[in-house]
Amino acid sequence: MTFLSSIFKRRSSAPVARDRLQILLAHERIAVGDGKDDLLAKLHREIMEVIKRHVAVDQDKVQIKMDRGAQCSVLEIDVEVPGLTDRPENAKKD
């Protein structure tokens, strides 16, 4: 069945292109249109400001991952905090 359907059902790429564009542009229109950041970019900026207020952060030790989706978006900020060697874990915020 899966073998047959994989032969007969061609996977077309245009719907994928369409969906990717719609998600991307939904975010870009907010970002570029009013010169304002979208929520994710704003959160990223403000979270970093708060962290910097308390610890000196080395920019190279910060990892940021963003995944903008139609239904939900994920912002993952991974900060390596120096001088806290007694703690095994890095400060982590998702």
Place this chain on the structure above:
Amino acid sequence: MAKVLVVTSGKGGVGKTTTTAALGAALAKAGQSVVLVDFDVGLRNLDLVMGAERRVVFDLINVIQGDANLAQALIKDKRVDTLSLLPASQTRDKDALTPEGVAKVIADLSEKFDWVICDSPAGIERGAQMAMHHADMAVIVTNPEVSSVRDSDRIIGMLDSTTEKAKAGEKMEKFLLITRYDPQRAARGDMLGTDDVLDILSIPLLGIIPESPDVLKASNVGAPVTIAEPDSAPARAYTEAARRLMGEKVEVTIPTERKGLFDWLFKRRVA
């Protein structure tokens, strides 16, 4: 008073210059007086596509800086006498385009012609901003492909925020022209369809130009496709788009290649 039209896209290589030449020639053939203005300072090409590259003496920058007057710089087309070209400078850079200078040139051209068509450079920098700044209407040239659609969206945002019209609180008329469209690939689901692109960009459709070897053939010989191959599918699509620009109600279709009986027999023979 002329209509000032900008042909723009954001992305390069989608067919702005081809479109400027083809639409301009189609409007001129319909009896309108048309001037094409190349804003791609440093990388001019409209002169080459129009077949006027050996007749360029003065350019847009010369006019802006007062080294030449408009009458000296305008190149009249030899095939359609209501069509003229104002070339861009090949040696200067885009900083030579001053807002006041461009405003004066556009105002002067508006008195002489029915249509002032500005061929925008790619990108969103000074040249592109100058090309769109004084426009009354815009044709956004888009290929059915993700990066082109994204850049078009960005350009539409700029047209609605940075232009003279937008700043005066007026609405800029914007039209989408889909170029290099392949109906078969779109039907197979391997290319964004016109509905997809229209849905995403949500501006009115001016026309759909099918992918065709005739476009390259026309630029090879230095003629707009609407002059070089007027019966070809892309030329008919451009001619209909020009009629829509003039306010005619023409239903949007995708022209296909016309094959004559002779072509058909000949093709058979060769194969």
